[in-house]
Amino acid sequence: xxxxxxxxxxxxxxxxxxxxxxxxxxxxxxxxxxxxxxxxxxxxxxxxxxxxxxxxxxxxxxxxxxxxxxxxxxxxxxxxxxxxxxxxxxxxxxxxxxxxxxxxxxxxxxxxxxxxxxxxxxxxxxxxxxxxxxxxxxxxxxxxxxxxxxxxxxxxxxxxxxxxxxxxxxxxxxxxxxxxxxxxxxxxxxxxxxxxxxxxxxxxxxxxxxxxxxxxxxxxxxxxxxxxxxxxxxxxxxxxxxxxxxxxxxxxxxxxxxxxxxxxxxxxxxxxxxxxxxxxxxxxxxxxxxxxxxxxxxxxxxxxxxxxxxxxxxxxxxxxxxxxxxxxxxxxxxxxxxxxxxxxxxxxxxxxxxxxxxxxxxxxxxxxxxxxxxxxxxxxxxxxxxxxxxxxxxxxxxxxxxxxxxxxxxxxxx
Numbered sequence: 001x002x003x004x005x006x007x008x009x010x011x012x013x014x015x016x017x018x019x020x021x022x023x024x025x026x027x028x029x030x031x032x033x034x035x036x037x038x039x040x041x042x043x044x045x046x047x048x049x050x051x052x053x054x055x056x057x058x059x060x061x062x063x064x065x066x067x068x069x070x071x072x073x074x075x076x077x078x079x080x081x082x083x084x085x086x087x088x089x090x091x092x093x094x095x096x097x098x099x100x101x102x103x104x105x106x107x108x109x110x111x112x113x114x115x116x117x118x119x120x121x122x123x124x125x126x127x128x129x130x131x132x133x134x135x136x137x138x139x140x141x142x143x144x145x146x147x148x149x150x151x152x153x154x155x156x157x158x159x160x161x162x163x164x165x166x167x168x169x170x171x172x173x174x175x176x177x178x179x180x181x182x183x184x185x186x187x188x189x190x191x192x193x194x195x196x197x198x199x200x201x202x203x204x205x206x207x208x209x210x211x212x213x214x215x216x217x218x219x220x221x222x223x224x225x226x227x228x229x230x231x232x233x234x235x236x237x238x239x240x241x242x243x244x245x246x247x248x249x250x251x252x253x254x255x256x257x258x259x260x261x262x263x264x265x266x267x268x269x270x271x272x273x274x275x276x277x278x279x280x281x282x283x284x285x286x287x288x289x290x291x292x293x294x295x296x297x298x299x300x301x302x303x304x305x306x307x308x309x310x311x312x313x314x315x316x317x318x319x320x321x322x323x324x325x326x327x328x329x330x331x332x333x334x335x336x337x338x339x340x341x342x343x344x345x346x347x348x349x350x351x352x353x354x355x356x357x358x359x360x361x362x363x364x365x366x367x368x369x370x371x372x373x374x375x376x377x378x379x380x381x382x383x384x385x386x387x388x389x390x391x392x393x394x395x396x397x398x399x400x401x402x403x404x405x406x407x408x409x410x411x412x413x414x
Contacts, residue, residue: 014099021364035260046072053266076213089145096350123153190284297400320406
């Protein structure tokens with residue numbers, strides 16, 4: 001949302017989590033429907049079945065937890081809001097970062113400082129840039145206490161290599177920061193057998209709270225549910241208690257039918273894991289095809305490794321874009337949204353510089369315009385050959401190829 005249409009005033013809110021665009025797994029619908037007749041509300045922080053399922057889910061990923069170290073809430077944003085309020089101080093985030101991270105700190109009146117990421121990946125600050133930012137903020141009278149990061153990242157769709165993550169975690173620990181690791185997208189890695197994904201909580205268990213929104217890989221975005229896993233020590237116990245107080249004051253509880261579906265999904269029965277794998281494979285194939293299109297047109301883009309999107313830098317095509325009246329990320333968002341017929345949020349919504357011509361493209365809109373078309377993508381052995389997917393990719397290719405050809409015409413003679 002802009003406050004000044006002409007000057008592209010400050011962006012207050014970004015786009016929501018990318019939806020997979022696919023039909024809900026019937027097994028989950030049945031669980032939710034069966035629980036809808038229950039009159040009793042889910043307790044704040046989550047009931048025992050949900051918390052036990054969350055603990056088991058975390059333990060299968062090398063992060064063992066007891067139910068008194070876990071809290072559930074209606075979506076990761078409410079957890080991040082509560083954590084930010086409970087921890088106090090200034091907030092550090094990578095540049096770019098998930099669109100929903102910074103607004104909650106601003107809502108609380110907390111300064112947010114963006115830190116550059118390394119060349120290899122997004123989601124995790126460069127350790128040297130992190131140390132410099134912390135030093136500068138303290139020199140200016142600030143009080144940095146919280147670093148939010150994501151190993152499997154939205155918006156950049158990258159996965160941070162363990163060695164890069166380790167250096168950043170060490171730097172954060174040396175400065176006494178508490179880390180919130182957003183692991184919403186960890187189960188959407190495109191090549192899980194070829195990708196090493198470690199959680200910061202495995203490296204620094206005493207100072208990391210892990211937040212997982214189930215909209216990443218287990219539930220539809222319209223069924224908000226998430227959980228946080230706190231450090232198993234006195235500091236973690238105190239932080240959890242303060243977060244529960246804030247969630248209670250907000251009345252932030254998971255709807256009982258959603259809690260039942262979430263608990264079932266977190267146990268990862270075979271239909272759920274098979275559906276998740278099929279969805280992940282589909283988005284990986286579409287993301288790879290879209291990446292080939294944008295890179296072939298001369299744009300810059302790291303290969304997507306997780307999630308349902310890719311992050312594209314159209315800086316090399318700037319001459320062609322300027323000729324079309326596109327001078328910044330908001331202009332680029334408007335331009336591509338209109339021509340592609342799909343949301344194309346600019347990088348400024350993820351904390352990137354307004355002047356940088358960067359955009360996040362999601363794969364969900366490329367799967368078709370109707371439930372039937374999207375469902376067909378999930379069951380087809382060759383989804384990229386379906387007519388509606390080919391049309392969407394052809395549109396993407398046409399728009400980017402036009403920009404490439406225009407950019408070449410605007411190149412100065414050698």
